[in-house]
Amino acid sequence: MPREQRLVGLVEDDPVMGESLIQRLTLDGIGVKWWQDGETAVKEIESSRFDAIVCDIRLPDMNGEQFFTEATRSGNAAPFMFITGQGDIDQAVRLMRAGARDYVTKPFDMDRFLTRLAEIFRPQQSSIVSEALGYSQPAKDLAHLIERLAPLPSTVLLTGETGSGKEVAARFLHATSPRSEQPFIAVNCAAIPSELMESELFGHEKGAFTGAAQRHVGYAERSGAGILFLDEIGDMRLELQAKLLRLLEERKFNRVGGEAALPFSGRLIAATNQNLFELVQKGRFREDLYYRINVVTIDVPSLRARRDDIPWLMNKFLNEFSATASRDIRRFSALAEQSALHYPWPGNVRELRNRVERAVALGLDEWIMPGDLFPATERSASRENLESLEDVRQDAERRHILRVLQTANGEIGTASKILGIGRTTLWEKMRRLGLSTDDPGMTQ
Structure with missing residues (x-):
């Protein structure tokens, strides 16, 4: 599979210089996003994954240092190269000390400029990995971030709307990590009754309580050196949160009714669709546990934020469900695809999956039509969401x-x-x- 094209962000108010750079970079197969003022660039610079930012040190609305400070607030800032005149070399040196990667002085040789630009490009990653969670830019950015985190032991907190795919992201992290051959144990904290959660999570000894007829191995122990995934962690009761904190800080736990502490060698990934910081302020979530699990936070985008993945997901689910269908299903009609692309998807990927499953089960034709995905009553109720x-x-x-x-x-x-x-x-x-x-x- 071919490597992805490089993308450079260019901040240059001189139209002649800007057009010249765009022309040469394009001829070299490099994509360019061009801004002519710093304010616009700062607002849009996080919307794409750039391999480098090339910026004139003098802009109409701010100088290079101001722009660099604002543009690098993101934790995923691209390497910077500044274009400067002789009179601004001192500022360029200060920028290098602040973290900029390089600068060139006007006038410069274009071939030399391209060579130095290539030297600062961020490492390019495999498109096979980047497409594992989808083809849209948000999905690729999510996959790239997870790939970077996968080799580390750090606790990860996944946030996002219900049905957005937080468990899918957690399983992808597991699959790309050195723990991929170890267990992946998923626990929905909201689905287990609170009075049973401690026993299910940590296990219990025989006779620990009425009905404990034999030893029970809990999820933490079953995860071994793999990954323990706690979904909807915001629903965990406070007294159990204290024991989870001990698991993370001391790397050990006790079965219910057990005296000997057992080691925990796994990696914890937590997920929630709630605002844990607000729960902390309301006294419903421990502050110390919040900061302990919030080492790295990954926001899983909603399906509305990555509409370009909708056709890919539709076909993925169609292949999954049509394998067991009693009729020959070819594909989605163009009208069905367009209906899906313009639907707001309040239930995210989970809703899309359920609608495709229902369409495969109840559809009467070999082509899936809009009515198979969206029954007439639902289409009438959602007319207010229609676009112009x-x-x-x-x-x-x-x-x-x-x-x-x-x-x-x-x-x-x-x-x-x-x-x-x-x-x-x-x-x-x-x-x-x-x-x-x-x-x-x-x-x-």
Whole structure:
């Protein structure tokens, strides 16, 4: 599978310099997102995963140091290269001390500039891994972050809406970690009665309480050197939170009714759809446990935030359920796909999976139609969510341009010929639709 195209963020207010850099970088197969002022760049710089940021040290609304401070507040900031004149070298040196990777002085040789830019690019990761959770940029960013965390022993807290795929993310972390051959034990803290939770989590000895006829090995012990995944951890009662804190701090626990402490060698991953900080303030969650499990927080995006994954997920679930279906199912109709793309998905990926399962089970034709996914009563109730004709047109145009970019491997010239428009017109459409050439593979 080909490597993903590099993406550079360019902050340059000089239109001549900006166009010149874009032209040369594009010829070298590098995608470019161009801003002409610092404020706009700061607002948008977290929306894409850049391999490097190239920035003029003098901008119309701020200087290089101000921009660098604002733009690197994100924990995933790309390496920076500054363009400076002779009079701003002192500022460039200060930026290097602050964490910028390099600077070039005007006028500069373009070949030398490209060589130095290549030296600061962040390491490129496999597209096989990046597509494991989806093709959209949010899904790829999530996969990249999990891949970076997988080799570490740190506790991870997954946050996100119900049904967004937090357990899927946890299982992906397990699969890409050195613990992949060890157990993955998933526990839903909201599904187990509170009076049974301690025994289920830590186990119990024979005779520990009425009905304890034999020793029971709990989830913590069963996880061994693997991963213990505690879903909906915000629903765990306070007294049990204290014992979980001991498990994390002392790496040991006791079975209910047991005297000998047992070692815990696994890695804890917790998940919640609640705001744990608010629960701490309300006295419903221990503050010390909150900071202990909140070592690294990963927010799993909702399906609304990664609509480009919807067709991919639909086909994935269709393949899963059609294997056991009693009829021949070809695929989703174009109308069904468009209906899914414009539906708000309040239940996220879980709702999508359930709707596909129902469509496969109850549909009467070999093609899945909109009515199979969304019965008439639900379509009537959701009319207020319908988009305008202009919104639908722009969405269709955006998706078609992305498909053509994928076919053209991100080459603007080739894509413009396929579309039958000029390169400049294509660039303008891409800017208007918020597109770049960094990830043409985000659609199928």
